[in-house]
Amino acid sequence: MDKLKKDVEIKLVALDMDGTLLNRKGQISEANRQAIIEAKEKGIFVVLSTGRSLITSQEHADALELNSYLVTVNGSEIWDEKRELVERNLVKSELVEWMWGLTQQHKTKFWAISTERNFHGEMPEDIHQFEWLKFGFDIDDDGAREIILKELETKGEFELSNSTLKNIEVNPAGINKAKGLGVVCARLGIEMKNVMAVGDSRNDLAMIKEAGLGVAMGNAQDIVKETADWVTATNEEDGVAKAIREWVL
Numbered sequence: 001m002d003k004l005k006k007d008v009e010i011k012l013v014a015l016d017m018d019g020t021l022l023n024r025k026g027q028i029s030e031a032n033r034q035a036i037i038e039a040k041e042k043g044i045f046v047v048l049s050t051g052r053s054l055i056t057s058q059e060h061a062d063a064l065e066l067n068s069y070l071v072t073v074n075g076s077e078i079w080d081e082k083r084e085l086v087e088r089n090l091v092k093s094e095l096v097e098w099m100w101g102l103t104q105q106h107k108t109k110f111w112a113i114s115t116e117r118n119f120h121g122e123m124p125e126d127i128h129q130f131e132w133l134k135f136g137f138d139i140d141d142d143g144a145r146e147i148i149l150k151e152l153e154t155k156g157e158f159e160l161s162n163s164t165l166k167n168i169e170v171n172p173a174g175i176n177k178a179k180g181l182g183v184v185c186a187r188l189g190i191e192m193k194n195v196m197a198v199g200d201s202r203n204d205l206a207m208i209k210e211a212g213l214g215v216a217m218g219n220a221q222d223i224v225k226e227t228a229d230w231v232t233a234t235n236e237e238d239g240v241a242k243a244i245r246e247w248v249l
Contacts, residue, residue, distance in 0.1 A: 021240050033064065069187070
């Protein structure tokens with residue numbers, strides 16, 4: 001933990017949701033909620049930076065009365081404080097069709113997020129009628145996961161990450177949470193060195209690397225802990241509140 005700059009001034013807190021802000025029941029603890037309220041009262045921007053779509057993250061943002069930006073679908077969409085779209089980055093529908101073919105070939109579970117709705121284990125009759133933001137593979141078999149990962153890497157069209165050790169999340173090349181936060185910071189007149197980013201999975205790595213202070217959850221994947229400047233408690237132990245109290249309040 002000697003990487004820390006003790007004098008870092010945090011003006012924006014970027015929070016992943018699943019495995020970070022939310023406990024295993026998908027809820028925000030009272031301690032996390034209170035720390036976020038106090039940070040907001042201090043004039044700190046609190047931004048959810050999530051792999052989820054707006055549909056499945058908005059309720060939590062509203063419950064926290066967040067009046068700032070949202071980075072959703074790993075940066076494929078950015079929303080302003082009025083929930084109006086700032087930026088959208090799409091995966092080509094022919095690539096989504098190709099990835100869906102991989103799931104059929106290897107008999108894996110999958111999900112996909114379009115601009116209209118989320119799909120789980122099924123796809124629309126005409127994939128090309130939709131605009132796609134992200135595709136996800138959920139693969140129990142390590143061998144099959146390696147094969148699919150190699151195929152995806154060979155294509156050279158994708159930003160690849162995960163939100164659990166068993167899945168692969170696919171965004172357009174160059175699109176990630178760090179890029180999304182960069183857009184938000186530019187609009188707010190903040191530098192990335194004034195951001196604290198908190199997360200637990202590979203889809204948080206880019207923002208943890210680029211933020212002035214990168215924080216890994218106690219339950220984070222090893223690669224995330226190795227990359228972060230600081231490791232907080234787990235998502236069951238109010239790790240977000242602990243990080244905010246340590247570095248922001």
